[in-house]
Amino acid sequence: MVTIGCLFLQVKQSLTSLTDIPVRHQAWSGWGQPVSDQDKLYACGLKHPTHELEMSKSEATTSRAKEMEVESDDDDTGLESFSLEDDLFSQEEPRTSRRLEPLMPDGVEDxxxxxxxxxxxxxxxxxxxxxxxxxxxxxxxxxxxxxxxxxxxxxxxxxxxxxxxxxxxxxxxxxxxxxxxxxxxxxxxxxxxxxxxxxxxxxxxxxxxxxxxxxxxxxxxxxxxxxxxxxxxxxxxxxxxxxxxxxxxxxxxxxxxxxxxxxxxxxxxxxxxxDIAEEREREARELIKKEQDAAYQESLAADRAKSEAQKLEDDKKKEEMDRLMQEQRKVEDEKKEEEQRKEAISRDIASQVPEEPPANHKGKVARLRFRVPNGDIINRRFLASHSLRDMLNFLIAQGFHIEDYKVLTRYPPRDVSSLDAGETLETLKLYPQETLILEER
Structure with missing residues (x-):
């Protein structure tokens, strides 16, 4: 048995051991195309799953051998006998390819x-x-x-x-x-x-x-x-x-x-x-914990040494907590302001969104489905002549700001929110219909 990755020459060499016909004497028929010794079997046009080939001894070699025998009988010069193979095939056999070694030895230990x-x-x-x-x-x-x-x-x-x-x-x-x-x-x-x-x-x-x-x-x-x-x-x-x-x-x-x-x-x-965000949060928590542990140990040492030192340390911890709380309130206030800003933008943009064409509209209508991060589906019709900006304004009016979300097609995947907003939906191949996925940036 041979694999389709081996050379034709390797097949001929294998048959030599079975038939005693040297590689150079073998005549093959049944190929679907011209084949050389260095071709691999999978490139030889074999039929799948079976392909019948026929191998015999070359007739030209047999005829030439008989002629040489006759000439040898009629020769009166008294020259020493010679080998037919030495005379006809004195040149070296074509060099065979290196025998493939296994990629990995059997029974690996190391x-x-x-x-x-x-x-x-x-x-x-x-x-x-x-x-x-x-x-x-x-x-x-x-x-x-x-x-x-x-x-x-x-x-x-x-x-x-x-x-x-x-x-x-x-x-x-x-x-x-x-x-x-x-x-x-x-x-x-x-x-x-x-x-x-x-x-x-x-x-x-x-x-x-x-x-x-x-x-x-x-x-x-x-x-x-x-x-x-x-x-x-x-x-x-x-x-x-x-x-x-x-x-x-x-x-x-x-x-x-x-x-x-x-x-x-x-x-x-x-x-x-x-994972990076979670890792950073964990490191921050561990850092705060280490700081708190250090502060606690210092507090114990100060309490044993002097009650006043304990009071000062308590005050310091209180100030630190106040600072952290102030920072937390500041972050929450900023977040609330940002939400209010986006809501105001959504309300303002809503007035710029073109009206949805009716279901029985006779013109070109692009039917778009938006899959939002929570799994809900939003369906909306637009005229094919509406611009990408009109579609993005609709999403902003729904609370999905482009600064926070990417709008992706499925196949092939592309981020349409990064394209020219002046292009029409038809030009961007979002007509007659398309499913778009909103993904957080």
Whole structure:
């Protein structure tokens, strides 16, 4: 049995051991197109799932051998006998391609050494332009990418390879090693890889995955067949939990793969910003707690030394609390003023919103659905000739200020609130209908 990623020359060499017909004597028929020894099987126009080929000994070689035998019998010069093969095929056999080594040795014990071999052999197979695989255990890769401060966090991409998959060669050479994919992974991901070809290595990975991603995700990975591999798992982190947010399998196109990577990063960035805010709040609380603890200890020391010192410390704490309360009231007052300002703007803008055309209007009517952050749907009709500014004014009148919300289309995703507000809805392809999503900035 051979894989479709091997060379035609390797197939001919395999048949030599079975038929005793040297590679140079083999005559093949049944190809759907001209084929050379250095072509890989998947590029030879084979029919799926079966393709019949016929191999025989070259007739030209047999005829030439018989002629040489006759000439040898009639030759009276007394020259020493010679080998037909030495005379006809004295040139060296074409150099065969290097035998593919496994990406990872069977029964891995040292993950760093195994990943070093994986990376080295991956370069030998697919070239220098490839993702920079993290050289270390999956635990270390998670520590490097996800288990860090939110500001330093990256997505983790886990590449699962299987040499028995018919998609592996194409996926690696044409997708994973595409320059755009390589650059995008290097900026937004820490990339870690594992070879599931060996049963023992596959079991080792599943055990580790269960510990880090949970039994449900590990069960899904365990169920992958060869035809579902290779796969690129995208791992994110939310609320101190690692989560597989996407599994890109080997049959995707380059465009689809890039789109899914970009979507994963966009979702991750939103969660990351929320985690950064929460992290800063927690640090602020811890800082206040430390300050309060320090103040309390100082208070105890002062009380033991002198009652007056305790009184001064109490006064200091009171002043500090008063200051904090004043700052809090100031923030609340500013927030209230800002809300009042926006409400005034909404009321003023409402007068500028064009009237909604009736349902039976004969002209071009754009029917828009707005999905707001709380899940509600707002339906509104506009004339196709109305401008983007008219639509945005309607949203402002509803309390959704453009400074606070982005207005996004679904497919393809674009931020229409950043476009020229003077353009008409028809020009912006929001006619005859569109669903728009309001997302907080």
């Amino acid at each position: 993950e760093k050494s195994a990943l070093t071999q994986f990376s080295h052999e991956f370069v030998n197979r697919y070239g220098e332009c490839h993702p920079q695989f993290f050289l270390g255990s999956l635990d270390d890769a998670i520590q490097e990418s996800l288990a860090v401060r939110a500001t330093d966090r990256k997505l983790l991409a886990v590449y699962l390879h299987h040499d028995g998959s018919i998609f592996s060669n194409v996926f690696c050479s044409q997708l994973l090693c595409a320059e755009g994919i390589v650059n995008y992974l290097s900026v937004h991901f820490v990339t870690w890889a594992w070879d599931l070809t060996s049963l023992s290595n596959s079991s080792r990975f599943i055990q580790t995955a269960t510990r880090h991603f949970g039994s449900l995700a590990a069960t899904q990975m365990r169920s992958y067949t060869q035809d579902q591999l290779p796969a690129l798992l995208l791992i994110s982190r939310a609320k101190a939990t690692n989560e597989v947010i996407d599994a890109i399998q080997g049959h995707v196109t380059l465009d689809e793969m890039m789109t899914r990577l970009i979507h994963a990063v966009e979702v991750f960035q939103g969660q990351k910003q929320a």
